[in-house]
Amino acid sequence: MSSAVRHQSELMPGKPEPQILEYQTQQYKLLPHIASVFAILFSASSVLRMQRIVAASISKGNVELLPELHILSCAMKALSSQDSTQGIETCRLACGGHGYIASSGLPSLYTSTTCTITYEGENTVLLLQVARYLIKSYRAGLKGLPVLPSVMYLTAPPAMHQSPPLSNQALIEAFRISSANLVKETESRLCRQFNLEQNFYYAWNHCSVALVHCAELHSRYYMCEKFLSTVESIRASDRVRSVLQDLCRLYLIHHTTLNQGHFLRSGTLSGADLSTLEEEMYELLAKLRPQAVPLVDAFDFQDELLGSTLGAWDGRxxxxxxxxxxxxxxxxxxxxxxxxxxxxxxxxxxx
Ligand SMILES: Cc1cc2nc3c(=O)[nH]c(=O)nc-3n(C[C@H](O)[C@H](O)[C@H](O)COP(=O)(O)OP(=O)(O)OC[C@H]3O[C@@H](n4cnc5c(N)ncnc54)[C@H](O)[C@@H]3O)c2cc1C
Structure with a gap:
């Protein structure tokens, strides 16, 4: 709200001060976080659906899918708490000096959210659990043993679709290949280190930064995939679906550029591809700018809940x-x- 109300500086010399939301840098700070809300929402729905399936199987004495639910919950807890904490801090900083005022509600929102990184499973510890599952599944897959659905791609890549280059589907495939590539590379590193140290635990600790990166990339791939599959099948009016498609595209490109090192290493994207995607992202920011206020209004948070002088229905x-x-x-x-x-x-x- 503050970004739509505040006018500051000159975009064009001599012209009136624009709303700060007109600045591309401000759009880049805020719009990917609005997209992130939907990514978290759709991924959470998917985990909940799996929870119901697993609970029904357990009641019949089948616990086969339990590790899958455990790992998905760890992955989603870690990424959603990390993303929301970063999002609140970015929003606070995007308010300039007003973001430091207690009555903005942002400092207290930040402190009550950042602790989610620590409690209910400390994020690094959870991501290392995800990584252990990835390595274990990768090794099982190599031996031809059965692996659970979410990690089958590590050793048995699904048939490549003939997706148009840089399309949403192509980006999801690039995520999948890069994630499998990173797990493969890290597992080799783990083996080398084990041969040197002759101790699994020392070798594991030596590789733990790389292992956390594996877990993060796998988890991000899951979120991107769930965002896309939900938007593709959602029942909504054409106009609502069109906005969701733009947000989804922004989310995919944003996280592709943030993880560009992994894509370049796996050879799934080139420097020129990344440059094309960046250009599209800047266009998307401008396209989505008029939707920023309606999207945030649609969250339907009441003023009493927000308790913020900056975020209130009347914009005063x-x-x-x-x-x-x-x-x-x-x-x-x-x-x-x-x-x-x-x-x-x-x-x-x-x-
Ligand atoms: C606001 C808040 C409310 C809480 N409420 C409750 C509650 O109601 N009930 C309750 O029981 N607990 C509660 N807790 C405690 C919380 O569950 C623990 O703080 C949390 O599990 C982390 O444990 P720790 O504090 O011992 O940190 P540590 O485990 O000591 O973590 C410190 C650092 O060490 C790193 N680390 C630890 N182990 C490893 C490892 N194996 N590999 C790599 N790095 C590692 C972590 O990544 C972190 O950077 C609460 C905590 C907070 C912040």
Missing amino acids: VYERLYEEAQKSPLNKTDVSKAYHKYLQPLMKSNL
């Missing part, structure tokens, strides 16, 4: 900030008593 940001500032005891009088009592005599003395 400055009036609310002023009203809130008036509540401070320091603002009860125009000039503080302390001035008359201590500063004025000092300033009028002949020191």
